[in-house]
Amino acid sequence: MTSDMIINHKDKANALLKADADKILKLIKVQMDNLTMPQCPLYEEVLDTQMFGLSKEIDFATRLGLVDETVGKKILDELEKELSVLHEASTRK
């Protein structure tokens, strides 16, 4: 196992978390783009579940020492911001 295999786990963990976060971001964007449509009543439930899942992955990666705590927190904070923008937009509608 060469040394770049070692770094691989860290890079891969960060990349996986980023990709999973982007999937949630896409879900949020779809909702934002379809605000005029009747809101799927469960979308908040779906997004909350997705956020919970991502937070467990981030916690796991952090405990493993593969991802820095601040990096993990930043990923979640950015999504939380998008979620509150969405929530406000859908309640103002």
Next chain:
Amino acid sequence: MTSDMIINHKDKANALLKADADKILKLIKVQMDNLTMPQCPLYEEVLDTQMFGLSKEIDFATRLGLVDETVGKKILDELEKELSVLHEASTRK
């Protein structure tokens, strides 16, 4: 970074998942031991959420190549078995 640091991630990932699974098992045992008491109505919801969280960790560790898919599946299957024993016991009560 010595080679044992490489293995460390795999061992640590497996150990973390085992420890998280044991936490859920303890929750199940507490419920089993207190079947005669009025069941906390949310215990199934709590256990489902915990199981979902663990499944996301296992999926993440598997995608990272740190844990073998069959190992992850075995962890969840064993807990599912305990959950159905608990469920039956509480409905038979």
